[in-house]
Amino acid sequence: MVGRPDEIEPDKWLRSVFASRDARCGGVFKRQVRDVERIVGRAAFLAEVERRGWQALENGRHFIVCCNAQPIRRVRGGNSPARAGE
Secondary structure, eight states: OOOOOTTOOHHHHHHHHHTSHHHHTTOEEEEEHHHHHHHTOHHHHHHHHHHTTOEEEEETTEEEEESSOOOOOOOOSSSSOOOTTO
16 A cells, blocks of 8 residues: 655645535535545545535545435436446
8 A cells, every 4th residue: 555645634635625615515526535545544534424414425446425415316327237438
């Protein structure tokens, strides 16, 4: 596992992510799992999502955070499986 760069402070990074415009407005943001794990750690990131009453999804290489407590519903077009690039 690659270490965290010296110039990135975990607390500052976490505050900036959760202070983004999308987060403040109840929107959605995504971050790469490897960056979250490298900079602040999965547990700290998900604890902050939980503390705010928000929801996080993990899909492939990304965490997707819904910055509200609204229900999440999986939707697809047609009868085909959802696949990128099709």
